[in-house]
Amino acid sequence: MLKLKGKTAVVTGASSGIGVAIAKQLANEGADVVLAARRKDKLEQVVKEINSLGKGKALAVSTDVSQQNNVDSMVDYAVEAFGKIDIYVNNAGLVGDGIVRNENVKAWEQMIDVNIKGVLYGTHAVLPGMIERSSGHIINISSVSGQEVTKSTTVYSATKFAVRAISMGLEKELARTGVRVTNISPGMVETERNSERLPNDRKPLQTDDIAKAVIYALTQPDYVNVNEITVRPV
Incomplete structure (x- = not known):
């Protein structure tokens, strides 16, 4: 049984890593995916x-989530x-130089534009339709760096703290x-981008592990709202 048949989903950052895994899992459950x-x-x-699997349909839209007009156009197309x-x-999401002492202002600005503004632009674009239909689901991919800060992740962690704060506020706004x-x-998570940063002492998460968490949240009964999921390696 296809649990998401008849649903349409948009996945940003869907050209690699976690985004690809999420898009494939959504389509595997019957959703049409942008x-x-x-x-x-x-x-x-x-x-x-x-599309070769013959379950949910998929289409691609070139989008820079840090540009509101890009996001609005993509949502209209979908x-x-x-x-x-x-x-x-x-x-x-974007991981850059998160050390304040390094004065890498351009990297900070890029992370803020993608990781925070991108979330707000996308959410803002889809909420009116969801509220009008009294149905919809926003999934925000944050990070454990939004719960803990290291000496090298100050700015990145700040952006992921912001994603969690947006999620918590939205949950109350949309009650x-x-x-x-x-x-x-x-x-x-083991991705192409993270290959050199993975620890040697334990097996890292796979992209499918995060995709399965997305499906879990989406397939709960309509009266159940799974607000927060943290997924860590053992």
Whole structure:
């Protein structure tokens, strides 16, 4: 049984890593999926893989989530293609130099624009339709760095703390509207980008582990709102 058949989902940052895994799991459960990221060629590869399975349909939209007009256009396109958006996954994220003493202002600004503004732009674009239908689900991918700070992650952790704060505030804003909000905080996940930073003393999380957490939150009964999931390696 396809648990998300008839649903439409948008996944940002869907050209690699966790975003790809989430998009594939959503489609595997029958959802139609709009993949959004800057790298159109990578997106098209994932779209081909999803469409070849014959479950949920997929399409790609080149999107820079740090630009509000880009996000608004992508959401309009998704609605035009599939009629509505039931699920919006704010997955796009940027890890940069998080040390304040390094004075790498450009890296800070990029993280703030993608990790915070990107979440707000996407949420702002889809909420009116969800509230009107009294149904919808916002999934925000934060990080355990939004719960703990190291000496090298000050600014990055600040952006992920912000994602958690946005999730917590939205949950209260949207109480009794029918729109649910889930914040998911992964620990270290094995991705192409993280390959050199993985610990040697334990098995890291896989991208599918995070995708399964997304599906878990989405497939609860309508009256259940899973607000917070933290996923760590053992």
